[in-house]
Every structure is written in structure tokens, then in C-alpha cells.
Amino acid sequence: MTAALRAADLGQIRTKDGRVYQITPEDALWLARAVKYEGGDPAATAWTYAQRWALKRWSGTLASLVRAHSQPINPAWDEASDPNCVNNPDRCTSAALARRHDAATAMWSELGGAADVVLAFAQARLPNPAPRATDFADAIVSRGFLTRNPGARVVLERGNWYIAEVGALDWPTNFVEVVFRGATSGASASWTWLPWAVGAGAIAAGVGFALSRSR
Numbered sequence: 001m002t003a004a005l006r007a008a009d010l011g012q013i014r015t016k017d018g019r020v021y022q023i024t025p026e027d028a029l030w031l032a033r034a035v036k037y038e039g040g041d042p043a044a045t046a047w048t049y050a051q052r053w054a055l056k057r058w059s060g061t062l063a064s065l066v067r068a069h070s071q072p073i074n075p076a077w078d079e080a081s082d083p084n085c086v087n088n089p090d091r092c093t094s095a096a097l098a099r100r101h102d103a104a105t106a107m108w109s110e111l112g113g114a115a116d117v118v119l120a121f122a123q124a125r126l127p128n129p130a131p132r133a134t135d136f137a138d139a140i141v142s143r144g145f146l147t148r149n150p151g152a153r154v155v156l157e158r159g160n161w162y163i164a165e166v167g168a169l170d171w172p173t174n175f176v177e178v179v180f181r182g183a184t185s186g187a188s189a190s191w192t193w194l195p196w197a198v199g200a201g202a203i204a205a206g207v208g209f210a211l212s213r214s215r
Contacts (some may be wrong), residue, residue: 010122012178015060016056023178027062029108030073031121036114037072037103040160044130046121048162048215051176053070055134055168072103088104124178125183130155130172131187133162155175 010023031049035042049066052058058065067073077084077092078100087093108115120126133155137145142161146152153169156162168175172188 028134124180170209
């Protein structure tokens with residue numbers, strides 16, 4: 001699946017409140033698929049999923065979290081008969097379904113730069129360009145999400161918009177880190193908040209909406 005990649009080649013995600021998760025080869029494969037097919041900033045996408053894992057206190061694998069969120073590899077979008085496709089036929093054309101099939105079946109050796117990014121992430125060699133970001137989407141979907149959730153804040157606009165949801169806004173910059181063989185990676189030294197936010201005060205209802213469901 002991931003050629004010679006082993007769990008021993010991969011680090012752990014750790015949070016300041018004591019949670020620890022060992023990244024597996026399966027996690028790395030699905031994360032690389034998402035990184036390649038989601039577009040946007042590859043490093044920010046990888047780190048957003050680690051931070052989403054922390055915010056949601058996800059009890060399953062990182063791979064299952066990525067698949068549940070990332071539309072290109074989400075099994076709920078891979079057949080024209082799926083409810084998501086029935087309700088959004090323009091996003092389930094033959095070409096779109098074929099692309100999702102390619103995304104969900106791409107091998108590690110076929111993922112090129114995305115695999116390189118994920119390996120650097122999992123080996124604590126990739127600085128975090130979007131601290132606290134826990135969700136992302138294109139600009140149109142993100143604007144709708146921010147309108148419904150005025151407590152959320154954009155931390156990076158780079159292809160996709162990377163958004164810190166309520167619950168992550170007060171985290172220390174390096175609340176989520178990756179540790180591997182004595183090395184630790186986290187926020188880039190040059191990172192700062194974007195100079196604007198949307199709203200003040202959170203709306204609790206709908207904060208957990210996965211932006212990718214509407215892409």
C-alpha cells in the first residue's frame with residue numbers, strides 16, 4: 001500500500017492537553033490522497049487534519065477522520081446514488097465521480113509531492129503554516145460557514161481558506177505538534193494571525209459543520 005513505509009518511520013501527534021496519536025502507514029496514505037486532491041496549501045491541509053483530530057477529540061483513526069471530511073475521498077460521495085450526489089448532482093458528474101475514484105485508489109508511489117509533504121509532516125520536518133486551523137474549504141463555501149459561525153476565524157488564505165473554529169481559537173500556537181525521534185515540529189516562527197476576523201462571539205449551533213460537504 002505504502003511500499004516500504006512502516007509505523008516506525010512515522011511520528012506521533014501530540015497535544016498540550018496530553019493526547020497522543022501514533023501515525024500509521026494507512027493514515028499517511030489517506031492523508032496524502034487528501035493533500036493531493038483537495039488543492040490549497042499542502043502543509044496547511046496536513047496540519048489542519050491533525051488539529052481537527054485534536055479539536056474533535058476523534059476516537060478513531062486519523063485516516064477515518066480524513067475520509068469523513070475530505071470530499072474527494074469521502075465514500076459518501078463516490079456513487080451517483082449516494083444521497084449527497086442525489087442532492088448535489090452538479091458535483092457528481094461522471095468526471096467528478098471518476099476523479100474521486102482516482103483519488104480514493106491512488107497508491108503512495110503515485111502521489112508524488114503530496115506523499116513527500118505527508119512524510120515530512122509525519123517525521124516532524126514540516127512547519128505548521130496554519131496554527132489552530134481545524135477546517136478548510138474554498139472561498140465561496142468558507143464565506144457561508146463564517147456567516148453561520150461568526151466566532152470562527154480565518155488563519156490562512158492560500159487556495160483554500162483555513163479556518164480556526166470555536167474551541168481552537170484560544171489554543172497556544174503549538175497546541176498540536178508532531179514528535180519523531182527526538183524532533184518536534186509545530187508552528188512556523190514567522191506565523192501570525194490574519195489581521196481580520198469574522199464576527200465576535202460564537203454561535204454554538206452548526207460549528208461542527210464539515211465545510212467539505214458543500215464543495
